[in-house]
C-alpha cells in the first residue's frame with residue numbers, strides 16, 4: 537500500500553484507521569438490485585443465498601461463491617444488475633420522478649443508469665454517456681439487457697452536451713472518474729496505479745465535469761456527485777468549489793447503517809468498508825438554486841422510409857400482439873423506437889437511440905435482442921418457456937438450435953416469465969438468434 541495514501545487515510549480516520557486497514561483483508565461483498573420493469577423478479581431467486589439490503593429498495597447482498605448470479609440465465613434476461621453495494625446508494629438517494637429528464641455523465645458500465653432509468657416512466661428520459669468508446673458499448677449492452685426504452689446512450693465528452701442541451705436536465709449523476717481508493721479491496725490494480733499525481737489528475741477532470749454539470753442542470757435541478765475514493769481533494773474540496781462558484785446548496789443525505797458524514801460536511805456521506813457493508817464511496821447531493829421552467833427544445837425527428845416502415849409493420853402483425861411503435865427512426869436500415877420527448881442531439885455520437893428494434897435487410901425485418909428483452913408472453917404469438925436449469929436454456933445460450941414443435945417464423949424463448957431472445961423456427965428446429973458475442 538502506498539505510504540502517502542496510508543498517511544492520508546490515517547489523518548482522516550484517526551482511531552478507526554486500524555479497523556479500516558483490517559477490513560481490507562476481508563473478501564469484498566457483492567450485491568444486486570432487481571429490475572422493477574420485470575414482473576415479480578424475486579420469485580425464482582434462491583432466497584437461501586440472498587439477503588435484503590437494509591435501505592435500498594429491491595437491493596440484496598448475495599453469496600457469490602455459493603450463488604454465482606452472474607452466470608444464471610436470469611442475468612441474461614435482465615432480472616437484476618450486479619452492483620457494488622456502496623455504489624448502490626447513489627441511485628437510492630436520488631429522488632426520481634417518473635417524468636424526469638436525467639443525465640448520467642460518466643455512465644459506464646451502467647449500474648446507476650439502469651437503476652434510475654428503470655424507475656422513470658415512459659414520459660421520462662435518461663441520457664447516459666461515457667467518453668470511452670469501449671466502455672460506452674458495454675453500457676449500451678447493459679441498457680439493452682435491462683429492457684429500457686426511455687434511454688439514449690451517447691459516447692462523447694460531456695462538455696459537448698452543454699452546447700446542445702443547456703439547462704435541460706432535472707437530475708444529473710456525476711459518478712466521476714477518480715483515484716479509486718475505495719476499490720483497494722476489490723481490485724489490486726487500483727492499489728498499484730494509485731499515486732498523488734493520479735489524485736491531482738482526477739481532481740482536474742472532476743472540476744471540468746462539475747462545471748459542465750452546472751451548465752446542463754435546470755435551475756432547481758439536482759446533481760448527485762459521487763466517487764469511489766476517500767481523499768478530500770476529489771470529494772469535499774470539489775463540493776466546496778461548487779458551493780463557492782455557483783448558486784447552489786447542499787441537500788443533506790440521511791445516514792444509517794454505518795454511513796459516515798463527509799469531512800466537515802455533515803450533509804454528504806462517506807462509506808468505509810469497516811463501517812458499512814460495501815467497498816467505499818463518497819456521495820453528495822447539490823441543488824442548483826432557481827425556479828425550474830419547462831424549456832422549449834427541438835425534438836429528435838422520427839423518420840423511416842415507406843419500404844422499411846412496411847417491413848416493420850409486417851413483422852409486428854405476423855409475430856407480435858402489440859402495435860408498431862409510433863416514432864421510428866431509421867439509421868441506415870437499423871430501426872429504433874424513439875419516444876416523443878427525445879431531444880435532437882445535433883452532432884453528438886449516439887450509440888443507442890431508445891429501443892433498437894432490429895434491421896431491415898434483404899427485404900425483411902430481423903428483430904433484435906433488445907426488442908426481445910422488452911416483451912412478455914402476452915406480447916408474442918409464439919414462444920417457448922423453460923425453467924432456469926432446463927438443458928435447452930444452456931444449449932440456447934451456448935448458441936445451439938433447439939428442437940421445436942413445428943412453429944413457423946419468429947418467436948421468443950422465455951426462462952420462466954422472462955424473455956431471453958428471439959428464435960426463428962422452420963422444419964421443427966428453432967434456430968439460434970442469440971448474438972454471437974454474448975454466447976457462453
Ligand SMILES: C[S@@+](CC[C@H](N)C(=O)[O-])C[C@H]1O[C@@H](n2cnc3c(N)ncnc32)[C@H](O)[C@@H]1O
Pocket residue numbers: 623641642643644645646647648649665666667668671692693694711712713714741745
Ligand atoms: C466510476 S466510473 C462510472 C461508473 C458508472 N457510473 C456505474 O455506476 O456503472 C467512471 C467512468 O467515467 C468515464 N470517464 C472518464 N473521464 C470521463 C469524461 N471526461 N467524461 C465522461 N466520462 C468519463 C470512464 O470511462 C468511466 O467509465
